[in-house]
Amino acid sequence: MPMRSSLKLFTWFGIPVHLHWSFGLIFLYALWIGYANNLDVLNTIWLMVFFIALFACVLLHEYGHALTARRYGVRTQDIILTPIGGIARLERMPEKPMQEFLVAIAGPMVNVVLAILLFLLGKLLYQGDRWMLFNWILEQNMTFGSGESDPEVIEEVGIAATGLLFYLPVLVVTNIALVVFNLIPAFPMDGGRIFRALLAMRMGRVRATQVASWLGQGIAVLFVVIGLWKSAFTLALIGFFVFTTARAENNMVRLDALVRRFKARDLMRPQFTRLSINDWMQTPIALLQQGLERHFLVFDLQDHLIGVLEEPQIMAAMKKHDLSAEIGQYAKPQVNVVTQDERLEYVFHLLQQRGVGLLAVADQGELVGVIDQAGLQNFLRLNAG
Ligand SMILES: [Zn+2]
Structure with missing residues (x-):
């Protein structure tokens, strides 16, 4: 992704964090949801704060990858935040399967920890009815699976549960959703990398990449079909992204193997x-x-x-x-x-x-x-x- 299309936010742990221009769409989306659900100004602001918190979680997830990679001597060029997620641009993936496994799983593990911490924060902040409400919102969102703020829930509990009491449990669920989604074995998503690393412990890296790439492309096609069918365009977009990267990664690994096998x-x-x-x-x-x-x-x-x-x-x-x-x-x-x-x-x-x-x-x-x-x-x- 060219740097011209993104904005540098800050540098943390020596890694620059960039915001892709299309990230602005998130705020337009928040305004639109606020408008469509008749939210007042305060709740619209809360919605935006929620999105910022959500992307802070995504950013920490990427730092999970980047800092684990650093332990194995792999540097991270930068982290880019886009509306469909974050990308930590590692200069390469560690080739020892065990190291790749740990680098890949570190991201989702960060979200597991965040979900637990945010849940404990809720337990600390709320007692009695409010704690019951907290758990009710948690369950409601869990059953929806997507972790997105559902307009119906906003309506039903809007009066009693606003602001933090509403968004904190939603954020817990969102982190769980991030873990589940990222563990789908669609290369190059984290689950796909974990899958490739596990395969590579048994077969060669080239063969493992090929198998992981096939599975990734299959799942990606499913994403696109379901995404278009259910009008979940983000899913379709992610499917398209997964498909093209799975192919590219497969070609790269094959070229890499070729380069090692031959001499001048x-x-x-x-x-x-x-x-x-x-x-x-x-x-x-x-x-x-x-x-x-x-x-x-x-x-x-x-x-x-x-x-x-x-x-x-x-x-x-x-x-x-x-x-x-x-x-x-x-x-x-x-x-x-x-x-x-x-x-x-x-x-x-x-x-x-x-x-x-x-x-x-x-x-x-x-x-x-x-x-x-x-x-x-x-x-x-x-x-x-
Ligand atoms: Zn990840």
Whole structure:
């Protein structure tokens, strides 16, 4: 999610908390509920306070994940609050199944603790009739399951139970609902991660992710169908989100496994054109037009690798019709050299993130091949299927 669309609230435990712009909709929603149920100003304000408290619970849930992950050396980039929930953006998930299990379950556990604490707070604040009313609201909301404030309840108990006496038990129920909902084994929801971690203890991580992802996508489709059928659009939206992330996560884990299995030598091209520093530019221009190679290694007269000539430089010479210029004029003096045993992860990093056009591959000081974007794409096409 781009940072432009969100507002930074504060930094806590070294983790910035962002509010997604669409969060403003929550307050419009509160105003609308207030209006639709004829709530007075005070109760409308209470409703908003309730939403703020609810998202404080969601935020603490995310901190449960983030701070547990920190124990295993995984940092959290930030936490984003959106109307459909919070997202703690961990830089990665710990790969030991037990650690992933604990990180995933820490969030819902926070809500279990919050539900207990809020319940005890109610017991502390209310006695007699008011405590009975507290429990009645609790039961009413439990049977509705959703934990949302039901207009009927507001009407029935509105006079006797307003403000905190009404919203505190609703908040208890909401925390229980958050636990139940998050434990649904739909990857990448917490329950799905817990499920994947448990599977990964028995089968490999790739296979476990695949199974968890299938289940997640199945449940996500159910969410969307039920959501549209019952006009519960939030559920449909969550279903859509779960579906796309389950797929993406599955692809990522597979790519990750691929990257570990292979080394630089597996995608290097041993045949490549060697350009001499005092050749004319017309040679690379002609080669580029043939379309097989787009970047070239450049050698000096003693056949030492001294630079690289990339497509943009060749294009520039082509535009200026600089056909008889020496290659040395256009070549870049830096060459990225990797050994043939280099991990693919680093090769990916250079080609994808750093935008390097051509890598030289060496074996004990000897140049043995090159890797370029086309080679990388080809490798992915052949091996990721
Ligand atoms: Zn969670």
